[in-house]
Amino acid sequence: MAAESGIGRRVKYSTMLLLLVGSGLALLxxxxxxxxxxxxxxxxxxxxxxxxxxxxxxxxxxxxxxGLALTAALAIAGPVFRIVLALLGVLLGVSVMISAITAVSDAVGASSAAITTATGVAGEASVRRLVQSVETELWPWLAIVGAVLIILASAAVVVFSRLWPGPSRKYQTRFAGEDGRPADEVMAEAADDTPDAAPATDDDEARAAAESPEVDRPGGLDRDTAIDSWDELTRGDDPTR
Structure with missing residues (x-):
């Protein structure tokens, strides 16, 4: 059990690190x-x-x-939500790749806004006539590498999700079970294991009523006195005499 837990922890951290690196490369x-x-x-x-x-x-x-926010969410996600986040991560990586490849495949079109700002020339045909040559740097290819890492990390979450250890106890409810079950199941099981109390008899109810202090009687007397005083004031009499 300890060996499996160690393997699952290493798989979890390696996957999250891969996702973090991919998102960081794309952002850079x-x-x-x-x-x-x-x-x-x-x-x-x-x-x-x-x-x-x-x-x-x-x-x-x-x-x-x-992608960076997705990495943080995966750190505390449960088994089902983890798969949902992983699928979102795959979609995220594909979107990063499409964005970078689209820019590289049509550098002039991707740069048209910057060209218009610098020259004041607008219109696709006019902008393209202004361009003499295009030199592509290394950074768009680095963004594509980051996209590949995001896709691989998200796919690894789906494949190896069963090996991941559960979320930390600091993110669980107070009464959650040791095995990660929700608190309502644990409380329901505890209630089933508790022996039922014997039903109260008439003698027990009468004894409890006799022993309980009569807390309502003074309040009842005060209420009646207040009502009588109000009635006397209504009639024009002075209740203090």
Whole structure:
């Protein structure tokens, strides 16, 4: 049991580390320059424009941050929710890959917003006529590597989820069972194991009533006195005489 727990813990941490590294690489790539666009000399503008990954692939930053949040959620997720998060992770990795590949496959189209900002020229055909050459940096390929790591880590969660140890006790309810069962099942089982109390007899009820203090009687007298005083005031009499 201890050996299986150790293996499951290593698988869990390795998978989470892989997902963390993949999301971190994608986030790092989004902040770096992806393309160096050299423009023609037909207009009064800069000859070279550097396009960052956050411009070429606008969704990449949000997807990377979602991957980091997914890693934190997997750390405390239960078995069923863990599978749901893993499937979301696969979809997340595919989205990162599509975003990066789309930018690389059409660098001019991905950089059109930056070119328009630098030159003031708008329109796809006009922007493409301004571009003389495109140099692709290493960073978009690093984003694709990060996407692959996210997909592999998420798939590993689905495959090896049964080996993962349960969530930490600090995230469980106070009365949760040692085996990870919810608190309501544990309480129900405890109630079933508790022997039923003997039904109270008439003699027991009468004895309990005789021994209990009559706490309501003074309150009842005070209430009656207050009502009588109010009635006397209503009639115009002074109740203090």
């Amino acid at each position: 790539a989004a902040t770096q320059p992806w393309f160096a666009i050299r423009l023609t000399d037909t207009a009064n503008h800069a000859s070279t424009i550097t396009v960052a990954g956050s411009v070429a692939a606008p969704a990449l930053t949000a997807l990377s941050l979602a």
